[in-house]
């Protein structure tokens with residue numbers, strides 16, 4: 001598997017309008033909830049404004065000796081109402097923020113599960129995971145709090161500017177000039193926040209990749225004494241994340257500090273120009289005082305606007321990384337090809353397979369793995385694929401499952417191009433045992449029924465007996481309900497292999513693909529599994545990739561592959577006579593005299 005640095009890999013930064021559109025797409029479904037939250041917050045704050053008024057009435061009544069219990073009650077109710085509304089607003093906003101993150105994560109998880117293998121192999125799975133878990137959290141602020149801050153900030157600011165304009169247009173001009181000057185500087189700083197945040201998130205992705213690599217091969221890491229070195233790699237990424245986080249904090253501080261500076265400068269400028277205008281009699285001193293009060297009133301909304309802009313920058317960094325995942329190529333859904341859905345549901349019995357001049361390469365920058373591969377497997381019986389390592393045998397299976405697209409030629413199952421099958425139908429007809437026979441974390445039962453969730457206890461029992469796993473189940477403390485550990489680490493290699501075979505058989509496949517299915521079994525178990533396969537071959541088409549010819553000498557036909565080409569097809573006896581490579585392989589495995 002190759003993996004490249006995802007940050008460098010494929011996508012350029014989004015343009016500003018695209019960033020906005022992408023962020024808006026996440027916000028759009030929640031716009032009503034955000035509006036409600038903003039309204040509740042505003043009413044809550046507005047009720048606060050009534051309190052001084054109510055207090056004034058209270059004091060007046062006190063003075064005139066009237067009873068105050070009712071007004072006191074009303075004042076308490078007002079205070080309580082204001083607090084409740086503001087709390088409600090905050091709750092709705094936070095809840096919406098969680099919903100935005102939930103929706104983004106759901107979409108991403110759905111996409112990750114449907115990614116084409118080529119895309120997964122071009123990225124680090126750990127980094128892809130961190131986009132789901134970490135980057136999405138940055139959407140919280142920008143789609144909710146920042147929007148409310150931004151909207152309320154703009155409204156208050158506009159109102160204050162209107163009031164200032166009514167006071168004195170010249171002083172407003174002075175204020176705006178200072179504001180535009182400092183605002184321009186803040187505008188220059190903003191993209192730096194986005195860049196620093198993006199780099200910090202990339203570094204977090206690297207940490208996930210390192211952890212994923214370590215836990216994917218923990219025994220090898222420990223046996224190689226590589227803990228310290230891996231720790232150092234993770235540590236370097238962690239520090240990078242810290243550094244970029246600090247850089248982002250620095251620019252945010254500069255932006256927020258600039259607001260204070262702008263206010264002070266505006267204050268001085270207004271004081272200077274205003275003082276001169278008062279002296280010349282252009283405006284009365286009361287106008288200057290009122291103007292200065294508005295200037296202070298404006299500080300808070302401007303601060304909120306700057307915070308909103310910073311959150312927007314952080315969100316745009318996250319959206320760039322999220323959008324990268326959203327643009328990776330996924331496998332087609334049946335809804336996209338309604339004509340395919342159910343097209344092959346009626347088919348039954350063993351499937352046939354045909355490769356017609358198939359050419360294939362894993363990536364454009366890699367050499368071809370298949371050159372005009374051509375063979376036919378009629379339905380039923382057992383067909384073995386043999387040949388030197390790297391000949392392209394496992395790739396045959398990958399193309400039958402349509403994990404990858406061919407560059408030329410056609411792969412036909414039941415006479416139909418795999419591209420014309422619906423993917424669930426195609427894969428539903430196939431039982432597949434991978435080369436390294438993965439067992440997933442969970443119980444033994446969960447592993448067995450993974451490919452056939454509807455299997456009955458009787459089905460499970462039958463398949464366990466056939467795969468010689470019944471004694472293992474009896475031995476395990478909780479039987480079928482025993483957890484097998486991460487990647488099945490609590491099982492032996494042979495047990496894992498037989499579980500994988502049992503899982504594939506439980507699917508009652510029309511086509512069974514076994515990649516090196518017997519490589520980890522001892523002689524007794526190997527012959528038992530051979531019996532299972534022979535038994536299966538009576539009702540199913542069985543394709544086996546084998547290194548040890550002993551396991552496939554009895555196959556109905558053997559396809560000999562070399563360097564991405566089919567060299568010969570025949571039975572063991574025919575090939576011993578007709579194919580020098582096969583004869584050599586048989587000789588090295590003591591199955592025939594040296595040619």
Ligand SMILES: Nc1ncnc2c1ncn2[C@@H]1O[C@H](COP(=O)(O)OP(=O)(O)OP(=O)(O)O)[C@@H](O)[C@H]1O
Nearest residue numbers: 001002121362369388389390391392393394395396
């Ligand atoms: N996912 C992949 N990405 C890129 N190259 C790959 C990938 N999988 C296999 N290859 C390359 O394709 C070639 C054929 O691989 P394949 O696994 O089909 O060989 P094989 O005949 O099954 O070998 P073996 O007997 O060792 O399992 C090899 O050179 C291998 O390096």
